[in-house]
Amino acid sequence: MRVHLVDGTYELFRYHFSPGNRDPERGAARGVVHSMLQLIDDGATHVGVATDHVIASFRNDLWPGYKTGEGVPAELLAQFPRVEEALEAAGFCVWPMVQYEADDALGAAARQAIRDPQVEQVVICTPDKDLAQCVTEDGRIVQYDRRRQVLIDHDEVIAKFGVLPESIPDYLALVGDTADGFPGLPGWGARSTATVLSHYRHLEHIPDAVGQWEVSVRGSAKLAATLADNRDLALLFRRIATLADDVTTFDHLQQLRWSGPTAAFPAIMGELGGEHLVARAEELQRRHDQA
Structure with missing residues (x-):
């Protein structure tokens, strides 16, 4: 059926x-x-x-x-x-x-x-x-x-999207969704988000310090700092996208x-x-x- x-x-x-x-x-x-x-x-x-x-x-x-x-x-x-x-x-x-x-x-x-x-x-x-x-x-x-x-x-x-289906809410939390009206985090584009989440899968697994990252992403220092400063906001966006x-x-x-x-x-x-x-x-x- x-x-x-x-x-x-x-x-x-x-x-x-x-x-x-x-x-x-x-x-x-x-x-x-x-x-x-x-x-x-x-x-x-x-x-x-x-x-x-x-x-x-x-x-x-x-x-x-x-x-x-x-x-x-x-x-x-x-x-x-x-x-x-x-x-x-x-x-x-x-x-x-x-x-x-x-x-x-x-x-x-x-x-x-x-x-x-x-x-x-x-x-x-x-x-x-x-x-x-x-x-x-x-x-x-x-x-x-x-x-x-x-x-x-x-x-x-x-x-x-470059990520597993289970990571879609995390992906949208970072890149934002203009159709739904939430912006994501500054600097986090589709490519960088896919690279990071294809490895870590979920927001809570991404280290705050870029020196701890196990993936290489252009502008990673700034991205890591943005996420560290706005992690609660990212988690809120993920809740909205879930x-x-x-x-x-x-x-x-x-x-x-x-x-x-x-x-x-x-x-x-x-x-x-x-x-x-x-x-x-x-x-x-x-x-x-x-x-």
Whole structure:
């Protein structure tokens, strides 16, 4: 069995800002429903979709510059509850996040799903670098960029970032993440960070004194001094970049099994201008019932 976990927030942004979106009030929500039905058409059976019901999370209490909904178009924000309602009516398991983020739900669900021996693989459908920390060496948890049709496995994470998946939060703590709104430490770039973390793996293993370093990095004296002076800040950034593991998602795999459209689906899709998706969902349901 393969479990697909989808970043609904990413999907909503992707469809809203698509050059082909001519309906800014409803087009993104309609596009996400279409995308999820396509996932079923492609063979997915067990699917969970996580969304940021509100953009702010507990991380905003940790760092004042952390991302908020500021700057997000109002017509896009208004579609979050609409797409959640539409996906549930389409028969999908949906996790709208308030205190936590969609990424937290995806990570928690992946870890929970993989504990079940029935699950051969968990596919986290998002290109978001934060989820790279969940990828496993045995290939049982991978990422998949559906837009580019690129699989991101253990080797690909190392090739892209220069560190193991387990070191991704440490990596982001040092280099920063402009999309999430925390700056990292001055001078720590992608190359120097990868070189140091490929050896030490985690922040607490990096010595304060550059004379104790077992790797050679350009500007190492300054980097070591910066880390020594800002270690607590780096650890805070790592906490921000680490996916929470106490998010409630599902209790049993059966909850993730696509159940087909409900009686509410036609009316909701009518409001979203997606009447054509009703027949498609019903056809997919017939196929699944016959399988």
